[in-house]
Amino acid sequence: MKLNKRQEQIVEIVKNNGTITGEQIADELHLTRATLRPDLAILTMAGFLDARPRVGYFYTGKTSGRLLTENIRNLLVEDYHSMPAVVRDNMSVYDAIVTMFTEDVGTVFVVDDHSVLVGVVSRKDFLRASIGKQDLTSLPVTMMMTRMPNVTYCYINDLLVDVGKKLIEREIDALPVVKETQEGLIVIGRVTKTNITKALVTLAEKS
Ligand code: ADP
Numbered sequence: 001m002k003l004n005k006r007q008e009q010i011v012e013i014v015k016n017n018g019t020i021t022g023e024q025i026a027d028e029l030h031l032t033r034a035t036l037r038p039d040l041a042i043l044t045m046a047g048f049l050d051a052r053p054r055v056g057y058f059y060t061g062k063t064s065g066r067l068l069t070e071n072i073r074n075l076l077v078e079d080y081h082s083m084p085a086v087v088r089d090n091m092s093v094y095d096a097i098v099t100m101f102t103e104d105v106g107t108v109f110v111v112d113d114h115s116v117l118v119g120v121v122s123r124k125d126f127l128r129a130s131i132g133k134q135d136l137t138s139l140p141v142t143m144m145m146t147r148m149p150n151v152t153y154c155y156i157n158d159l160l161v162d163v164g165k166k167l168i169e170r171e172i173d174a175l176p177v178v179k180e181t182q183e184g185l186i187v188i189g190r191v192t193k194t195n196i197t198k199a200l201v202t203l204a205e206k207s
Helices: 005-017 022-029 033-046 064-073 093-102 123-131 160-170 193-206
Strands: 049-052 056-059 086-088 107-111 117-122 174-180 185-192
Touching: 005 022, 005 033, 005 049, 005 056, 022 033, 022 056, 033 049, 064 193, 086 093, 093 107, 093 123, 107 185, 117 123, 117 174, 117 185, 160 174, 160 193, 185 193
Parallel strands: 086 107
Antiparallel strands: 049 056, 107 117, 174 185
16 A cells, blocks of 8 residues: 555654654644544554554554555455356256356356256366367266366355465366355355456555
């Protein structure tokens, strides 16, 4: 986060004074307490300063680099996931390819008649099917998918950075977001490399 000149001055004053009231900061800057209020609110919300009622402001010791790292670490799947593209396990490879095109995704999740996750198919799986001599309209999608329990998935309240690590370790592009039910894991979302890129860009534009 880029601080303006006055905010930088406030941080310096607080740093040099230990704990200091808003009134005292205003005096040092020859400004009114009301004029400073928005800057103090921003600095407190951004984590540079902390405020204790009836005591005053103090410096948290956090640099903008450290605050950015903390923000990245706290990003949640919940806030950045997308809608999943799913196909039923009785579909043909041909129909699943059509779904991949119409839903404009690179990974499709395969579910059973209870919406329970049974597998995942990606572009490469379909290419593999296409270079064979098989008839794609009669080839079941289940023949080409990576099946459970080998599917890597995540939960809605997982950290985005942990999902990123899984994508890198497993060399894959997407994970289904699942919810545990008595029947099994139900697909409720999707996290891709694009979601993680978007999260980083959003964070960079906010800071
Ligand atoms: P692409 O085929 O577009 O390169 P990926 O790199 O994601 O896409 O897929 C590579 C392989 O990993 C495929 O065989 C696919 O079935 C498998 N795969 C994709 N996503 C997952 C996942 N979440 N869990 C387990 N395997 C996966």
